[in-house]
Amino acid sequence: EPPEPPGLAQLSPGSPPQAPDLLYADGLRAYSAGAWAPAVALLREALRSRAALGRARQECGASCAAEPGAALPSQLLGAPHPVSGPGVWEPLLLRATLRRAECLTQCAARRLGPGGAARLRVGSALRDAFRRREPYNYLQRAYYQLKKLDLAASAAHTFFVANPTHLQMREDMAKYRRMSAIRPQSFRDLVTPLYWAAYDTGLELLEQREAALALPQLEEALQGSLAHMESCRAACEGPEEHQGAEEEGEGSQGGLYEAIAGHWIRVLQCRQHCVADTATRPGRSFPVQDFLLSQLRRLHEAYAQVGNMSQAMENVLSVLLFYPEDEAAKKALNQYQTQLGEPRPDLGPREDIQRFILRSLGEKRQLYYAMEHLGTRFKDPDSWTPEALIPKALRERLREDQEKKPWDHQPPQQKPLAHWKDALLMEGVTLTQDAQQLNGSERAVLDGLLTSTECGVLLQLAKDAAEAGARSGYRGRRSPHSPHERFEGLTVLKAAQLARAGTVGKPGAKLLLEVSERVRTLTQAYFSPERPLHLSFTHLVCRSAIEGEQEQRMDLSHPVHADNCVLDPDTGECWREPPAYTYRDYSGLLYLNDDFKGGDLFFTQPNALTVTAQVRPRCGRLVAFSSGGENPHGVWAVTRGRRCALALWHTWAPEHSEQEWTEAKELLQEEEEEEEEEDILSRDPSPEPPSHKLQRVQEKAGKPRRVRVREEL
Ligand SMILES: O=C(O)CCC(=O)C(=O)O
Numbered sequence: 001e002p003p004e005p006p007g008l009a010q011l012s013p014g015s016p017p018q019a020p021d022l023l024y025a026d027g028l029r030a031y032s033a034g035a036w037a038p039a040v041a042l043l044r045e046a047l048r049s050r051a052a053l054g055r056a057r058q059e060c061g062a063s064c065a066a067e068p069g070a071a072l073p074s075q076l077l078g079a080p081h082p083v084s085g086p087g088v089w090e091p092l093l094l095r096a097t098l099r100r101a102e103c104l105t106q107c108a109a110r111r112l113g114p115g116g117a118a119r120l121r122v123g124s125a126l127r128d129a130f131r132r133r134e135p136y137n138y139l140q141r142a143y144y145q146l147k148k149l150d151l152a153a154s155a156a157h158t159f160f161v162a163n164p165t166h167l168q169m170r171e172d173m174a175k176y177r178r179m180s181a182i183r184p185q186s187f188r189d190l191v192t193p194l195y196w197a198a199y200d201t202g203l204e205l206l207e208q209r210e211a212a213l214a215l216p217q218l219e220e221a222l223q224g225s226l227a228h229m230e231s232c233r234a235a236c237e238g239p240e241e242h243q244g245a246e247e248e249g250e251g252s253q254g255g256l257y258e259a260i261a262g263h264w265i266r267v268l269q270c271r272q273h274c275v276a277d278t279a280t281r282p283g284r285s286f287p288v289q290d291f292l293l294s295q296l297r298r299l300h301e302a303y304a305q306v307g308n309m310s311q312a313m314e315n316v317l318s319v320l321l322f323y324p325e326d327e328a329a330k331k332a333l334n335q336y337q338t339q340l341g342e343p344r345p346d347l348g349p350r351e352d353i354q355r356f357i358l359r360s361l362g363e364k365r366q367l368y369y370a371m372e373h374l375g376t377r378f379k380d381p382d383s384w385t386p387e388a389l390i391p392k393a394l395r396e397r398l399r400e401d402q403e404k405k406p407w408d409h410q411p412p413q414q415k416p417l418a419h420w421k422d423a424l425l426m427e428g429v430t431l432t433q434d435a436q437q438l439n440g441s442e443r444a445v446l447d448g449l450l451t452s453t454e455c456g457v458l459l460q461l462a463k464d465a466a467e468a469g470a471r472s473g474y475r476g477r478r479s480p481h482s483p484h485e486r487f488e489g490l491t492v493l494k495a496a497q498l499a500r501a502g503t504v505g506k507p508g509a510k511l512l513l514e515v516s517e518r519v520r521t522l523t524q525a526y527f528s529p530e531r532p533l534h535l536s537f538t539h540l541v542c543r544s545a546i547e548g549e550q551e552q553r554m555d556l557s558h559p560v561h562a563d564n565c566v567l568d569p570d571t572g573e574c575w576r577e578p579p580a581y582t583y584r585d586y587s588g589l590l591y592l593n594d595d596f597k598g599g600d601l602f603f604t605q606p607n608a609l610t611v612t613a614q615v616r617p618r619c620g621r622l623v624a625f626s627s628g629g630e631n632p633h634g635v636w637a638v639t640r641g642r643r644c645a646l647a648l649w650h651t652w653a654p655e656h657s658e659q660e661w662t663e664a665k666e667l668l669q670e671e672e673e674e675e676e677e678e679d680i681l682s683r684d685p686s687p688e689p690p691s692h693k694l695q696r697v698q699e700k701a702g703k704p705r706r707v708r709v710r711e712e713l
Pocket residue numbers: 558563589601633634635645647
């Protein structure tokens with residue numbers, strides 16, 4: 001194992017947890033250095049620290065709620081001014097808030113060590129990363145490197161259940177599943193509490209008419225769902241949770257009262273949304289409260305099956321507490337009542353569910369009050385909220401809002417078609433897929449740009465150039481994107497030079513120039529008829545699978561990226577600044593062959609996860625698209641054979657047009673002229689090569705490709 005980077009956090013078991021952001025950053029540092037064991041230790045400790053904070057919040061929230069005067073100042077918003085007037089009410093709210101803050105702070109310090117919760121607080125970016133279970137992605141790779149395959153599989157599974165559209169992980173999962181050394185039970189979710197498993201077992205038992213055995217499982221699952229929501233709610237009161245809320249203009253202007261009220265409103269909003277916190281289960285994830293409701297339904301059926309009619313009643317009444325008009329529940333209730341015989345007014349909904357609903361209604365009432373009187377916002381996550389609870393003045397407004405669609409804007413204007421149609425016709429090219437078919441705004445697949453002979457010539461050119469490179473010790477260059485592939489790139493100028501030196505055929509080098517111009521014409525006609533495009537870089541690229549290293553592959557041939565900006569998949573933003581090639585406006589990929597395995601091009605949403613379109617390369621197929629953040633793309637692993645493509649980038653900026661293209665053209669022309677001269681005059685047998693150009697080319701060719709660290713991770 002390579003040496004670990006200096007200055008990593010020291011871990012001492014048993015001591016209070018360190019700050020998760022520090023641990024995580026160090027874990028990633030160790031990971032990038034390939035120090036797998038420290039990476040695992042640090043990442044796990046980051047997770048443990050985060051969990052400790054969550055637990056402490058929950059326990060402290062509960063214990064402080066039980067302490068007189070330190071309960072969440074509930075009901076204070078609901079009816080303050082009319083009853084006691086602000087003069088009386090303000091000091092009450094203030095005192096309750098301070099008491100509670102004090103109680104929580106002391107409690108957290110007792111549980112987490114000096115500094116308490118504030119010391120373990122993290123920024124919103126990291127919170128999101130944890131929510132997306134990102135640490136498990138790194139963990140699985142580190143475990144894999146350490147050959148701890150079962151642990152790798154469980155970490156991978158844990159990440160995957162929460163990110164089912166993550167391409168890389170989907171591939172990885174398929175590979176883990178094929179590995180016979182991994183036990184099937186290793187594919188388990190390390191985050192989601194076991195209540196999923198309890199629920200699944202309960203369902204299975206119910207199907208086998210084993211209701212008595214199913215009941216404890218279903219009860220456990222129900223408690224699990226409630227606990228899930230509790231822990232989500234507890235996290236709402238952290239010092240970090242409402243960053244940015246002030247920017248939204250809620251609660252920052254005005255006095256102390258507004259500030260405190262604003263704080264509680266945000267806590268309540270956050271708590272309300274915990275019903276929609278996702279319960280994640282292999283292959284599925286949905287709001288935890290929906291899960292709770294299906295548990296209640298299974299429970300009343302199971303109790304009825306074992307003849308425990310009073311508990312069956314309690315559970316079906318609990319469903320009706322949410323949805324009093326639920327037909328199936330009403331029917332079941334009637335049936336249970338008949339079976340019971342005598343009326344049982346003592347029976348009501350389950351106590352835990354009653355508490356849950358009452359508390360939620362109380363919060364909603366306060367939030368609607370604040371909405372009406374303080375102008376705050378509240379989007380109720382529940383469909384079961386009784387209308388009577390919503391102030392009359394608000395009902396109308398809410399209904400209007402609901403009818404207004406946020407995506408009311410016009411679809412993007414279609415480009416004038418006449419120009420490019422002519423251009424296509426001239427070249428004998430067909431439009432195979434337009435932007436709409438590719439689920440994007442500026443994307444197209446065009447076919448027929450090259451004949452198979454032309455593809456053959458260009459493939460031969462790439463091959464000859466690679467072999468020439470091999471002879472000069474250039475061979476064995478691994479791809480900058482994947483250790484499992486070789487990567488050869490040929491620029492137009494290098495091709496011209498090699499042609500001149502007689503290393504590659506001249507027709508190939510000439511065709512390269514001609515074809516790139518063909519692509520430019522079409523791209524301009526299709527995407528930019530009003531404004532000329534210039535080629536800014538042309539690169540003939542082949543990616544070859546390395547024999548025998550493909551089974552264990554965990555990566556893409558080319559990670560997801562955008563061509564003219566630095567993509568931040570966390571936010572979907574794309575920064576048009578260096579090190580990106582910011583002047584690139586349109587990209588083109590002209591494919592030369594299809595006799596390889598894998599290697600499809602794909603587009604994703606800005607999250608770099610969700611695939612929106614996929615294209616299989618073939619001879620003469622051009623994929624053209626705008627180079628910005630609207631077109632993140634990547635290439636699947638090439639697992640067998642060699643995939644060659646001409647990659648071209650176009651720019652509107654004339655100052656960034658490709659000098660080498662002109663130089664190459666001159667070079668090839670010069671040679672032609674010289675040949676003619678030679679033929680005619682046979683006087684000058686050794687014309688001096690343009691050595692300054694050669695030198696420059698060599699420098700450029702040897703320059704390593706920019707490595708995008710973010711993508712590599
Ligand atoms: O070869 C491909 O299909 C895509 C390559 C690519 O996206 C790039 O070089 O920027």
